[in-house]
Amino acid sequence: MARAPRKRTDRNRGIDRRTLLVGGGAAAGLLIAWGVWPRSYQPNLNAGPDETVVNAFLKIDRAGQIIVIVPQTEMGQGVTTVLPQILADELGADWRTVAVQSAPLSPLYANTLLARQWLATDWTRLLGDAGDWAIGQYATRSALMLTGGGTSVPMFHDAYRDAGAAARVLLCKAAAARWGIAWESCDIQDGLISDGAERRMKIGEIASDGVNFDLPAILPLRQGQDGRLSGQDLPRLDTPSKIDGSHNFAADVRLPDMVYASIRQGPIGDALLAGLDTRAPAGVTGFLKLVRQDRWVAAVASNTWAANKALDLADPVFTLRGAPVSSASIDERLEKAFSGASGRRLYAQGDLLPVFEGATILASEYQVDAGLHLALEPLCATARVNDDGAEVWMATQAPGLARDAIADALGLSPRAVTLYPLHAGGSFGRKMDWEAGVQAALIARDMGRPVQLQWSRLEDVIQDRPGAPAHARMAAKLGRNGAIEGWLAKVATPCALTQTWARIAGGALPHEAAAGAADTATRLAVAGMAPPYAIPNWAVDHYPADVGLPLGFTRGNAHLHGAFFTESFVDELAHLANMEAMSFRIQMLGGNPRLAHCLSTAAAMGGWQGGVPGSGQGIATHMMDGAYAAVLVEAAMDGARLSVSRIVAAVDAGDQVNPDIARQQIEGGLIYGLAYAMGASVPYERSLPTRALLGRMNLPRLGDIGEVTVELMRSTADPAGVGDLAAPLVAPAIANALYTWTGQRLRSLPLVGTA
Incomplete structure (x- = not known):
């Protein structure tokens, strides 16, 4: 039997009076200082041999591809197009060269706007700006990356605009140094750096040189409307891969030696697994094992059909502690309130x-x-756990909190867990919760091989x-x-x-x-x-x-x-x-x-x-x-x-x-x-x-x-x-x-x- 997850601590419960009184330190928030990066928070992006990290939101490769880093979860809302469009507009990039990469966990990507909306209390409102500052500090230091509430563009608009402007200035300075002219006379249009006359240079040729220059005290933003991308109905960057089927969602992940799991949880409330038939699933071709926890049981097999069939034959029984929920009881409790x-x-x-x-x-x-949420894609996660740590592939609106929960359940340090955030096939908020990732990781540890857990539609509705x-x-x-x-x-x-x-x-x-x-x-x-x-x-x-x-x-x-x-x-x-x-x-x-x-x-x-x-x-x-x-x-x-x-x-x-x-x-x-x-x-x-x-x-x-x-x-x-x-x-x-x-x-x- 797999080891039961440890009970998590209260370290992330929120902002209270004590937190406000003791939460001092240097002001941080989501501070994108382009002249001097915040001392505490440097970009933690990986770069290939031909890529240059320009700032926390941008990499440029030698061929001139503009790789925009996006911390927000794409759930169909177009955030992986809109945020890159802001940066590309200010940079002067050719839209055809823009690509997107998911951001790693970092304080630089904390969504302090949603955190302030969500975590505001009487204490923070009483303190006014100081209360907002305290929540911002908490969100930043916790690397609280969140997607939801329509906050992506209001939160990150200025950061992406400034990232593009900073890159444009650095590239212009590098080109001007080669040409021996003042950098202010250079500009970027359609991905080409020019001196306003005859000389032109591709962005990729100079990107590695550009990061060696300093930025001015005041960052100049683009003026005028010629060649601007902002405000244009540009095609979505994720559309081609979704049309040809190459776009990977959680259920599309395939790993060597991977098996498949189906899960059954109890009714709504405090439900414990009371019993199941452990012998009946043995006759299902491809069935491998039943993995049980206090509140759920999963059937693991070589394919999803076999896992579902085995779980049905196991016929798990749950004991519900406390009064059962009904529509009548919900109405009664609301009226009683x-x-x-x-x-x-x-x-x-x-x-x-x-x-x-x-x-x-x-x-x-x-x-x-x-x-109900009723997203097109029920919860799904793929996990691989070994002696070195754990890897989990899942769509999540709160990747940092999901990683911490998985680490806690496995008894690992958060640094030992790598979470690969995937796009979601719809969510409407449901993927703010992370239970599928924790379950997949526990099953994978028990099996000693990669496991993909896919909730059924029935499970998705019951456990919504x-x-x-x-x-x-x-x-x-x-x-x-x-x-x-x-x-x-x-x-x-x-x-x-x-x-x-x-x-x-x-x-x-x-x-x-x-x-x-x-x-x-x-x-x-x-x-x-x-x-x-x-x-x-x-x-x-x-x-x-x-x-x-x-x-x-x-x-x-x-x-x-x-x-x-x-x-x-x-x-x-x-x-x-x-x-x-x-x-x-x-x-x-x-x-x-x-x-x-x-x-x-x-x-x-x-x-x-x-x-x-x-x-x-x-x-x-x-x-x-x-x-x-x-x-x-x-x-x-x-x-x-x-x-x-x-x-x-x-x-x-x-x-x-x-x-x-x-x-x-x-x-x-x-x-x-x-x-x-x-x-x-x-x-x-x-x-x-x-x-x-x-x-x-x-x-x-x-x-x-x-x-x-x-x-x-x-x-x-x-x-x-x-x-x-x-x-x-x-x-x-x-x-x-x-x-x-x-x-x-x-x-x-x-x-x-x-x-």
Whole structure:
């Protein structure tokens, strides 16, 4: 039997009061100082014999290939094109010569932006800039490389721009030295260094000389628009390999003497392996061994079919400790949270008490079920473990934390574990967790040979860490002119992000992480609930709960239920005030012109009819981390089947580097939001989902989706992330559309089948 993994320490749990008080030292953060590299952090890139490391984000080979180093996980969002495009634009490279390489673990690639969003506490907010600095220090010193929350471009835009500018200056200095001229007279266009006259030189010819020069105190950036790559719809760098099949995902890895494993874990909760039939699998051709741990068992065979067959014959039995999870128990615990002692007011403006006292209050209750990830690629990892250490190939959004967890499970130093981060076949946040990598490594150690572990779709659904379920009690006071004078949102929901961090950074088991967050009210659980409208008196209260269902990082996170509650209730108030829904919103958006512009644009493009009965039109707006969007949908019910004939989205997300990829991400978010509205959730009974086949989840099909139009607004603002922005908008827009179609207000997600 394989040795049980050691319990992980609390060294990565987060930022607390003590950490803030003792966390001194030299300021670091993600500091990309091009004149003098940070003394503590040097690039740790490997270079081939013909390659020159220019800085932490760039290598150039002798043939002139521009090799851009990307620390972010490609999950289909185009990050391995957009970040290189920023660097290549500032460098003056020929796009045809640009290649991408995954970054090694290093403090230089820490995502301090996502860390600040995720780890902010009352203590850090109390300290202001010092609190942000403390989180940045923690993230940097921990080499906290994270992908998620649409933070890749906002986090790394300036770093890649500066990396390209620094390389351009160094190359121009080297060329100028050869030509005996001032370097300021040189420039790079389409990958060629020129002196502005007749002399030209390829980048690769001079790269090794360029790194010997110094950079000026002020780094000059490119001026003008001639030959610029930024803002162009350049082709994605990963498309050719994905078309011809040469692109390697985790399941494509092949190693000498490799075998295949299938895994079975218990039901949701604190489940232990109680027994299995060890003799029945012996008759399966190709079966090799059963590897068991306290909470799972894996069958290993010479092929995946044999591993699956052997596991079925082993028929593992699990014992569940504690109350089983069901949809009814989830709803009951959420409702019970409203009367608990852990509720807390997290956002407030003005004074609600005198507004609500003695007034006629309009109130409604809303509900959102837990939404599954359902990525195209279930979890998969390949591992090789020997006396020298371990190697693991897997897609992960947190490679440093995944490596540490694997090392901890094997009883090795993190330096003895090499993790090869691969692109993911979709994720939506699911690959923030690392359990498949740990399991593959333990099985490989037990087998003494490389092992590829592939979760089945059934296992992927049962063990999913879905988005949080939530109940909301919304109340408002309307003034005589129809404006909202008071607004109160009470939300009962667990915090999925708190649970995720406890698992991936603290090593907590899923049920432990869920229980540990049960009494903590946090803004992460009600993100997106602060209304974007000019309401003089409003508040948002969070009532935490442990619903028994482990939850995880998702696309949009709490904004998925936050936008549904807010935009559905705003639409309801508009009808109660006898006002047209768009005008009702516009009158409160005077202080938010970017959102108002998006709303009016979407309405104009979609031919907004005022939400009249029978129109089947609905609208919704939302803003998120510096990006603004509005959506108009046309929806109808055909019996029990929801169809959406048209979606129009107007988005202001700043000056996007690659507008076409931005549109792709917005379109993907719209379809993700549609799936969330239609059925990307399952009922639970006895700690198991009652259905696990994708075909039975009422997910949108091509015939359910009509015309999709995305308008990117012109903007000179800094580019914002767009991966999460559109997803929260679709469900409330559809619910508002169906009200005009049926006259019935739908207040629960998924919408189909609700009353």
